[in-house]
Amino acid sequence: MDPTRLDRELMAAHEAGDKAALTRLYRRAGDAMLAQGDIDAGCFFMTQAYIFALDCGAAAAPEIRQILIQHGREE
Numbered sequence: 001m002d003p004t005r006l007d008r009e010l011m012a013a014h015e016a017g018d019k020a021a022l023t024r025l026y027r028r029a030g031d032a033m034l035a036q037g038d039i040d041a042g043c044f045f046m047t048q049a050y051i052f053a054l055d056c057g058a059a060a061a062p063e064i065r066q067i068l069i070q071h072g073r074e075e
Contacts (some may be wrong), residue, residue, distance in 0.1 A: 001032040019056035023049050027064060034067075043073045 006029055013021040030045035046067050053061035068074045 001029065019052045020058060022052040023056065023058045023060060023064075025049075026052065027060065030064075030067070034071075039071055043068060043071050046071075047073065 006025065010022070010025050010029075013025055026045045026049035030042045030049055032042075033039075033045055034042035036042075046064055050061060050064045050068060052058070053064055065074065
């Protein structure tokens with residue numbers, strides 16, 4: 001994951017109001033952080049992904065929620 005590229009993509013998606021893209025981008029960042037063992041950062045990004053997934057009705061919302069539950073962020 002290239003943090004500079006991700007940041008640019010996130011900013012563009014925020015500016016465009018593209019909630020589906022924000023869901024995917026934050027999920028990608030969350031997956032990368034979790035894979036590196038940074039649970040707090042991973043769950044931060046996953047929480048953002050979950051919020052945007054709920055807001056736009058993305059099918060990924062339940063899966064993202066399960067990831068948060070697995071890491072003790074929601075019961």
